[in-house]
Amino acid sequence: MKLVFFRGKVPNFGDELNLTVWPALLPKGFLDDDESELFVGIGSIIGDHLPAKARKFVMGSGYAGYMGLPDVHDGTWDIRFVRGPNTAKTLKIDPKLSICDSAILLREMDLPAPDESVGVAFMPHYESLERGDWASACRQAGITLIDATAPVDKILSQIRGARLLITEAMHGAIVADALRTPWIGAKPIYGGHHRKWLDWASALDLDVRLHPLKPTSMLEAYIGKTGRGGALGKVGRLNASALGILPNRILTSIAAGHLAAMSRLEPQLSRDSAITSVTERAREAVDTFVRSRQAAI
Template identity: 75%
Template sequence: MDTKARKFVMGSGYAGYMGLPDVHDGTWDIRFVRGPQTASKLKISPDLAICDSAVLLRAMELPEAVADVGVAFMPHYESLERGNWAEACQMAGITLIDATDPVDNILSQLRSAKLLITEAMHGAIVADALRTPWIAAKPIYGGHHMKWLDWAGALDIDLRMNLLKPTSVLEYYIARTGRGGSRGKVGRFTQSPLAKLPNSVLTHGAAQHLQAMAKLDPQLSADSKIEEATERAQAAVARFVHSRASVT
């Protein structure tokens, strides 16, 4: 990245995947960030911890809802590659929402779901914005945990992260070790005939666990809090647009 380039930030967050950027070097224009943990890490005003920018979906025209979604599950896109979630959802009688599908498809499904179980943080963020009740599934890869707390803190959500069971030997390995392993020996083994039986056992167990998770109490931020965050985010965007118009 060109360190001298001008950077504009609206709703992004620091996830801890890499070193902290120096946002005080004069090249950053931060209008708001995802949550209080990002603001604290970057040493910027806590007033800038408004919400993830997906909250602005509430101010947009959205695609029509689709029918018969019922209970849905959205895995993290990495879990789609590493596990057998389509099979597990089919066994559980739960609709799989693929985080890599076209945005309009995902929004239509989320609008009509009666409940979303989600390992993907943005599944919860978008569902919350659309007022679809959600249940947080603790990501199998531990490196994805911190950012959930960042977003939840912005909306005063007392986040409940629920255990998610793996659907493959590779996911089991990642959950136990905190490592990736997709290209290593474990990744190759999970695709081999020898892994067919353990993968099947794990997938059945994960399906049963999804059914049990669907009976848990779902979460939503307070209506007043999401409305406040939407208004503040809209105001921040309006100020940014005005400032850029005066420049040109």
């Protein structure tokens, strides 16, 4: 059974968590390279891009509309649980299969020690790191930048040690909430990333508050205004040109001030009882699946 998850040009924390969580929780040798059976793990990985004939086992994944909607009733899907009620409704499956994003299972693991030097941190979406200048914005705001493309253990240590996490990356919020680090949600500049936040939060009966960010570049401003997230041609070239230096510096300075102001907002955490309940349900779903596979051998 092969583990499948999204992997782009650069590593992304939420997706790379698969390589931390599943080897720790599943029996040794449970996962292999057999593509006739797929273990569909953490992330918005449910879609019609997965091989039609492969048997697909879903463990806390979500549907966010990035890919086409699959027919999960065609006999090749075995859904043990999904990220949230919006995914369950969209797929037309039993609402009881809506438990939570399986990154919550970090609560069941031994984790890196907290980095006590972090203080207040900001975690941009990994795409924003390329499109803007959040490193400069964080320096100006006196806030620690958490790089979503950094090694998973480093990020986990930073989130555990943070006094407060402001995050545009959804898995920044998911992990902070799971590990009980107070967090403030930043509305992703690219609008295509919004709905999955509500899917996850609804599973925890959490009224998530997403606060708007200010762009740090002309490119980010354009994406925020138009909703475009693909090839950005002339706008991208202008953003990277000498003509873009001054306006980008001004935008970065404005964004830094806004980020500092966001750090004074009231943070969020789901209820302790809710996080405990969904963790237990997710772990039981995984353990039941493992037992069923072992019994079939």
